[in-house]
Amino acid sequence: MTAKLIQGYEVVIGFETHAQLATKAKIFSRASTAFGAEPNTQACAVDLALPGTLPVMNREAVACAIKLGLALGSHIAPQSIFARKNYFYPDLPKGYQISQFEIPVVQGGEVGFYLGDEKKTVRLVRAHLEEDAGKSLHEEFHGMSGIDLNRAGTPLLEIVTEPDMRSTEEAVAYAKALHQIVTWIGICDGNMQEGSFRCDANVSVRRPGQPLGTRREIKNLNSFKYMQQAIDYEIRWQIEQLEDGHAIQQATVLFDPDTGETRAMRTKEDAADYRYFPDPDLPPLVIAPEWVEQVKAAMPELPRAMAARFVQQYGLPEYDATTLTQSQAMAAYFEDAAKACGAPKLASNWVMGEISRRLNTEEIGMDAVKVSSQQLATLIGRIGDGTISNNAARQVFEALWSGEGSDVDAVIDAKGLKQMNDSGALEKIIDEVIAVNPANVEQYKAGKDKAFNALVGQVMKASKGKANPQQVNELLKAKLA
């Protein structure tokens, strides 16, 4: 397909994402990675770069890289190299960051996702292991800066794409898809506020067919909303510049959520020479094929495979399958409910509808869901066997969610929501309704459908909602024929 153009410009976006790995210990020391501890309480001698200390690789972090590589169909390098990126900054204790430069652990691969109905694929260049720096705190120290080294040495995977995205929407969809994968395979908690998943977007524009334009890199996008705003702004800004006859300068920019604008932090001229060289403290990282096989055996079913299976196995529409596999918890909930009630499409409707809506409203996750998959399955079963109507089912759901009751049948009984299945009693009610509403009967016979609906309504009302609407329809039609 041809890319959507903005004022005749094609947008080109590539991503660099830092995913903080969900390991218990740091990447090169045994200090804890837990978030939110008192400053400098989770920094050991190695993290402080005390004289004589040396890095030792955390196997768990390597396993995370292998998982990502497997999930994205990448090449997992049997041998990769750690390098030092040298620069001075107070929150960088060693005066260099240990990263991977020439030979990263994860090479190639792709992230696939849907943008509306359209299937998109973004190619990865690489993903490499590296350590995070500490934090500089500039606010609370009256002309001085505080340094918190708790984060120093936290393991990161930097995931770098090709410049494959052609719109803000596609870029955000990619970021969401990547977020879904890293959380799904359990290598990252995905908490964007805490900085566990930070994106840098490289944005440029060009006339179609022209070589790539000069890019500017928007740093540290830590919410999908800001990502959307920042990239949109950046595209508009760049086009404006070009239209005004200015060239774009390669630069690193920050997004300011208050103004909704991006502004340059540094330009290419200030770019540091990081003097990368292989870290002599760390031998090459060797990953044996057996290790990859072990990790593979323990990998969960991936979202795209699971969605395909939902279509195949449960006959769900593609849309449902994709939506339900947004998170492992939701997929598991759906599958439990579907299996238990035997009506997968109904289960899907409930999960995507009522359940999702309430989780969103209450801003809670699937782990805090208040109606279990078993309860939902029973509820769906009661609709299916005609015990209750859809309307009544919503009332039962409400009671279960609010904690008013926990047993589906008990709630139905207590609320008297059982449908009237005795056709004799129903016929009696219908006869009475026909008798007291001659006007409606006449109108219906004259061809007015509205009048029929009014009669149905009267019957439902007279039955206190317990009549089965379909049965009412059939009987009423028969009697008026």
Next chain:
Amino acid sequence: MSSTVLHDMGVAQLAAALRGGQVSAVEAAQHFLARARSHQHLGAYVALNEDATLAQAREQDASIAAGTAAPLAGVPIAHKDIFVTRDFPTTAASRMLAGYRSPFDATVVARLAEAGCVTLGKLNCDEFAMGGTNENSAVAPVGFDAPRPVRNPWDGARVPGGSSGGSAAAVAARLAPAVTGTDTGGSIRQPASFCGVTGIKPTYGRASRYGMIAFASSLDQAGPMARSAEDCALLLSAMCGPDPDRDSTSLDRPAEDFGRALGDSLEGLRIGVPAEFFGEGLAADVHAAVDAALKEYEKLGARLVPITLPRTDLSVPVYYILAPAEASSNLSRFDGVRYGYRAKDYADLLDMYKKTRAQGFGDEVKRRIMIGTYVLSEGYYDAYYLQAQKLRRMIADDFQQAFKECDLIAGPVAPTTAWRLGSQNDPVANYLADIYTLPASLAGLPGMSVPAGFGESGLPVGLQLIGNYFQEARLLNAAHRLQQATDFHLRAPEGI
């Protein structure tokens, strides 16, 4: 037991006397502490902590009394001030670390303590182990208020060599029966040669580098220095062993008894003699002493095999690209932010960095940081760093080629005997003097210096022995047999 005998005893003898109760660990420690003080003009020690030393000694006496003594229980030793220690300050002989106290002991220090050794103090060295004369030390020795060069015990007007100059001087002057040193490009072997003591650098990765302040990570190795090969074997056996949780470059090879082959016959041993080690620049007196030692080996049944190490010359530029490259990065952590020296007055962060490092580091350290920064810079990396890495591999290959024809390699340690203090002010000439020790360092091979006689001014000459990977026991065997046939290692400088 007579005090004079005590400091003439070797580690093996002393350990036996301690276990046998002829001398207590406290007595031994006190004896050597007293000597350290009475010979403080040599400038060998930079830190003593008598309380800590005696506390350690009492512990060893208790273990001897309880019958739970470790093999080296009560043997007093001292550590090069490159190893971090809890009980003593650690400075790396730099202003940058004046007053620094490590919260942990280096693995080598801890392992020797486990073996029963008692630490007497810390020994002078070139700043951050950079230098070959010990003239680059920026700290005041014990008993002095200002930095002062370490004196060679054989001639107080001469350098002890470096960077482990304080270590070599301490052994030569009987201020400790044995000590630790570190060797990056010859820093154990060259001072051992200059001071007439025995020192060994094991295969790279044998001894943990954890707690050894890094100069050039891919080259740094710890090793012992003592009067005899037998004593070196005892210390080396205690020092080495895997340290997988702290040092990723430590080898997964179990600890060994490196003294197991000391007495083996040398009959049929092929000793390779590299032509390149005997060329122009080798002083005649050193040449003569080394030749005499080689003849001694022939008498012991060994066969001399002419070999070639064709890239010996290149080892100097290769080393002086790679070691500074690593050093420039390793020393970045000394930034005045978290510990150590910080300039007093500064305008902003950048100014603080500049002043702290300008004031905290000495000239030689700065020189190497600048060289290292240069060779790693964009546009120069390929031409210098990468080329040097390639040559390093070729130098290592040359050794493997040579070891097809011989079991050990022998030659001089340094082109000359110890030179006069302050006489060598040209850094490049200093670098060139490392030519015989650098090849084994670059290849990661074990090497040692064995006293082989005396030169023109009565100054000691060392014979260098280089073995293939993991051949430490064989090296020590060859050194020991030479020491049984000669007495150079037993001679003491005048007045000691």
